[in-house]
Amino acid sequence: MSYDVLIIGGGAAGMSCALVLGSANKAPFAANKKIGIIMHQKASALSNGLFNNVLGIHPGTTGKEILESGKKHLSDLYAHIDQIEKEKVVKIEGVSGGFTVFTNKNQYKTKTIVVAIGPSNLFSIDGLMEFVEPHRSLPPAKERIQLKNKDHIVTKGIYVAGILAGWISQFAIAAGSGTQVATDILSKWNNGNPTMIHEVS
Ligand SMILES: Cc1cc2nc3c(=O)[nH]c(=O)nc-3n(C[C@H](O)[C@H](O)[C@H](O)COP(=O)(O)OP(=O)(O)OC[C@H]3O[C@@H](n4cnc5c(N)ncnc54)[C@H](O)[C@@H]3O)c2cc1C
Numbered sequence: 154m155s156y157d158v159l160i161i162g163g164g165a166a167g168m169s170c171a172l173v174l175g176s177a178n179k180a181p182f183a184a185n186k187k188i189g190i191i192m193h194q195k196a197s198a199l200s201n202g203l204f205n206n207v208l209g210i211h212p213g214t215t216g217k218e219i220l221e222s223g224k225k226h227l228s229d230l231y232a233h234i235d236q237i238e239k240e241k242v243v244k245i246e247g248v249s250g251g252f253t254v255f256t257n258k259n260q261y262k263t264k265t266i267v268v269a270i271g272p273s274n275l276f277s278i279d280g281l282m283e284f285v286e287p288h289r290s291l292p293p294a295k296e297r298i299q300l301k302n303k304d305h306i307v308t309k310g311i312y313v314a315g316i317l318a319g320w321i322s323q324f325a326i327a328a329g330s331g332t333q334v335a336t337d338i339l340s341k342w343n344n345g346n347p348t349m350i351h352e353v354s
Contacts, residue, residue, distance in 0.1 A: 154235070156189045158338060159254055159263035161242045161278075163192035164199055165324050166315025166331035167269035168223040173335035175231025176350045182343045189235040189263070190227075191242060191256065194220050198271055198322065207324045237261075242270075245280035249310025255279075267334055268307070269314040272297035272322075284308070290321040305334050312337070 158174060160167045171190045177183035194200075199216030210219070227234060240256035245266065247253050254261045268281065272288050274296045281300065284307050288297035299319040305312045314334040315327040339348040 154189070154259075154261050155187065156235075156261060156263040157186040158188050158265045158267060159252075159261055160188075160190040160267040160269060160314075161193075161254065162269035162271065162315070163190055163194045163220070163224070163236075164197040164269065164271060164315065165219075165327035166317075166334075167267070168227060168331070169328040170267055170269060170314055170331035170335045171227055171234055172231065173332050173350060174338065175227065175234045176352075177339050177348075178231060178233060180339075180343070180348075180350070182348075183339060186342065187235075188233070189237055189261065191237045191240055191254075192224060193239070193241050193270075195241075196271065196273065198316070199324075202324075204324060210324075242278055245278060245311075249308075252310065265310050265312070265338065267312045267314055267331075267338075268300060268317060269331055270317055272299060272316045274298050276317075281307075281311075288316075289319045291316075305330065305337065 160170050174188050199220050202216035204210050204214045205212045240258050242256050244255040250264050252263050284300045285298050286301050288299045291297040300307050300313040302313050307313050312334045314331040316322045318330050320326045
């Protein structure tokens, strides 16, 4: 399988990125783009959370519910995005325009990668280890990590999104980071014109 963008990680940042990329499906510059998201959700920070302080999320909603409803939201509205379930990324090879992403079960070709897998110090994706550094915003005692980046760009063709990009850990910040990366990718596809996807009621 070959993608224009493959998002790694189906948490707050990864799913937000996928939703905004998916919502561009009516724009000519995005119409034929192939997008996938590796929906590994076993190690999500959302798994144990209770969310009372996020605008638009009903108080009392659990992170487990957000993980489930996010997948359904994405497949109901933007079914053209491939959701790859129960696979964990272990290695990345190649250069911008021609990466191979290896999981524990398969391998995928992609032109662009978005890494949104959270700041755990158990991070171990071969091909990205050279970019790992201590997290700039979280307490040092937690020993969290981030990927070196400038405005979410790790290196040509690889973006990082969410708390792994160095942001402090709140749902809306992670989601906003994934959204920013999506609009940056859309702007690139749209010949560098700043691009937002808005709909009217
Ligand atoms: C207990 C708890 C309570 C919280 N409560 C709140 C709260 O009340 N309000 C608030 O705003 N925030 C809260 N947060 C913070 C919020 O959940 C995080 O900031 C947010 O989920 C981070 O989003 P993310 O996308 O960066 O990472 P995550 O949501 O953790 O997503 C990362 C995803 O990457 C996947 N992944 C990991 N490794 C791989 C791999 N090798 N290959 C493929 N996929 C992989 C994981 O399975 C996961 O699905 C809480 C966090 C915790 C832990």
